[in-house]
Amino acid sequence: MKNAIGLRPSGWLVFIIFFAALLALVYLLAGPAIRVGMVYSLEKSVGSEVNIDKVSLQLAPLALRIHDLQITDAAKPSHNSLSFSQASAAIELWPALLGYYVVEELSIDGLQYGAQRAQEGAVYRQPGTPGDSIDLAQLLQVDLPDADELIARAQLQTPAKAEALKQLAQAEQQQLTTLKQQLPSKDSLAQYQQQVKALTDSKIENATDLAAKAEQLQQLKQALGEEKAKVEQVKQQLLQSKTALQQAVAELNAASKADYAKVQQLANLSDGGLAGISQILLGDVWGQRISQLQSLYLLVKPYLPEQLPQDSAGSATSAPKVVLPNRILPLPSQPYPDFWVKTARVNWLLGGGEGTLTLNDITAQHALINSATTFSLDVKQLPQLAAFNLSGDFAVLEQMVTNLSWQLEGLNLKPLSLGKGDTALDLAAGLLSSSGKLNLTDNQLSQQASLVLKAANFNSSGNKYLQQLASLLNQQTQIPLNISASGLISAPEVSVRSSLDKLLGDALLGEAKQKVAAYQSELAAKLNSQLQTGLGGQDDWAAMLTQQDGEVADISASIENMLNAKLADAKDQAKDKLKDKLLNKLGGGN
Amino acid sequence: MLTLLARILKVLNSQASPWQLGWAVALGLFAGILPFGLLSLLIVLLVCLLTINLSTFILVWGLTEGLMLLLADPLERLTWHYAQNEQLLALLANNEPLQLLHLHHTLTLGAFLLGLILLLPIAWLSQLLVTQYRERVMNSVQKWKLMQMLKASKLFTLYEKLQ
Secondary structure, three states: OOOOOOEOOOHHHHHHHHHHHHHHHHHHHHHHHHHHHHHHHHHHHHOEOEEEEEEEEEOOOOEEEEEEEEEEEOOEEEEEEEEEEEEEEEEOHHHHHHOOEEEEEEEEEEEEOOOEOOOOOOEOOOOOOHHHOOOHHHOOOOOOOOHHHHHHOOOOOHHHHHHHHHHHHHHHHHHHHHHHHOOOOHHHHHHHHHHHHHHHHOOOOOHHHHHHHHHHHHHHHHHHHHHHHHHHHHHHHHHHHHHHHHHHHHHHHHHHHHHHHHHHHHHOHHHOOOOOHHHHHHHHHHHHHHHOOHHHHHHHHHHOOOOOOOHHHHOOOOOOOOOOOOOEOOOOOOOOOOEEEEEEEEEEEEOOEEEEEEEEEEOOOHHHHOOOEEEEEEEEEEOOEEEEEEEEEEEEOOOEEEEEEEEEEEEEOOOEEEOOHHHOEEEEEEEEEEEEEEEEEOOEEEEEEEEEEEEEEEEOOOOHHHHHHHHHHHHOOEEEEEEEEEEEOOOOEEEEEOOOHHHHHHHHHOHHHHHHHHHHHHHHHHHHHHHHHHHHHHHHHHHHHHHHHHHHHHHHHHHHHHHHHHHHHHHHHHHHHHHHHHHHHHHHHO | OHHHHHHHHHHHOOOOOHHHHHHHHHHHHHHHHOOOOHHHHHHHHHHHHEOOOHHHHHHHHHHHHHHHHHHHHHHHHHHHHHOOOHHHHHHHHHOHHHHHOOOOEHHHHHHHHHHHHHHHHHHHHHHHHHHHHHHHHHHHHHHOHHHHHHHHOHHHHHHHHHO
8 A cells, every 4th residue: 555645757647638638628618518508597597598509719819709699588489589690709818817807809790689580489487577677668658647647746745744743733742741740830839938938937046956957948959959950941842842833834834835836837827738748748757767777787786896885776676686706806906807898899780770889998997997988879771760879988986977878860650559548649650859968977867858759640539638639749840858857866856848838738638727727726725724724723832832931930930039039048047146146245245 | 326436435445545545635625616727727737746546536526516506605705705805905916926826806715715724634634534444444344234235236346347
């Protein structure tokens, strides 16, 4: 039996054979292995069949090529959700040896959305709700609201403020009742008075008696001091209650005024129409669609540096935190970003034509390359679209900043239906143009867009107001809309305005306009009533508080008198007695 | 499974010294917990150059790779948590050879440190177990009824073939 570990004579040979076998295996099997791995992870992610024809690895220069990738659309298995004919990525060797993925050039050719498959693909998991993804087709799928709903959307503040005032008054009343119980009663005050009087009226016989009475007086003073402190506390509480109630009343007044203004703006009867009708029609829808951009943020989140405030946008969701399997530690200085695609070109087949998407410097560590990721998409002369240009940049520095601008010309709209049932409005044809820009700083959104719908052809088989609306819209050469959104990406505040708002308001609401007017009067009456109730109660409270304040002041003065006057008398009496004694002694000596 | 058991028995009953087997187990474990890279190749080179039992090394490497499917995630998170040290990060940032070994990657760093810590104890414990097996168990195992049955079975034929 060999006992020690020594050198293996053929060691180098064994290693060289092992290494050569490894290289051969990598060269021969890396492609199929990557293919199997990609198919497995993509199918797991999308829940439907994924096909990749071939993956090949080239050693010099190091490059990966993917041929013919097809991802089945889980909602429509006869079509692909995404497919491309070829993708290639050339990776730089030295950074790769150091563990950084620097791709010199990435190109994707023949990218298509929704292409038909030769064979229907398998579906492993039914797709989620449409709200999970960005669906531009749903952007204009709006339900036209009725008058009551319009009013409900006004979000009046007065009832809430009136309720708050009521709650506050109840809470303050309870607190004051508790405190009032701690005040000295009339009986106990009389008792104090009696004790003080008995003490001061009594004769002081000698020095011992004087000391005992001074001690008693001191104890009484202490007890009265405690009562005084309680009285002070009640006075303080009364002051606070007054301030809080005054503030609540002021808020109620302000809310009432704001509600008047809002309803006035909503109904805008003096101008004969409804201002902001497009806001009411499209505001919520646009806000929901914009907030879906958050799903893009969640998608890239695992690749963002840990130092960024990532949780601000994602905190509302309960999505599990995704961690990469072998992360690079946050080194103070890194030679390369964790991943960096220097240039990427995507050839996109869409709608019978093609577009080119060019991206530069794709990474999540822009500070390391001192440059932002830039991208631009150019689409021209499609059968359904005259031109579309999208460009922007994206940088993760101290904040994550995305800028985006777009210009869309002559998009032929397919027939679509807005609303349903009685409130259905069909758009048979139309030509849409739009331009706008968007800025996203971390999760704060700021967006401006203008949309113009030309040659619109609306039909409605619904109620007469909608028919009237369709007729009015068809008479317009163009329908302009200005849309702005700002605030948190998950809940943006959206403003939609159109120069046709008044016209649309007239047509859409018709008789409903009168309902709004009636409601406005009713609301005004209700608000007045609520305000009066609140204020009336406040008057009672003010009187009660003043009364309480007076009572407390009386008690306080009474205690103060007792403390000062009786203490002074006791001292004087002691002085007098000493003086008499002294005079008697002096007189006796004469 | 039978092949695996036969291989283990073959190695345990072979002429290889307990230390050769002990180091093979320890280095196989080390290579197994590391994500494949330059460090793994260095370990393979060491195993090739020294008279360490190759088949034990390969066997333990393979088994540990399987085990790491479960343990990689917690090890990665643990390393990320404890590696946020300025001096360590500065050392890794300024040292290209360390980056060439991928020690700035969480899992590689964590696995490397764990492997280093376990290397000597595992080597010592493995040689001790092999010694104890050969001194106390091997002879009596041969006499067990179960062993007699195994000898008559497919396993023994396989074992004989491997001999």
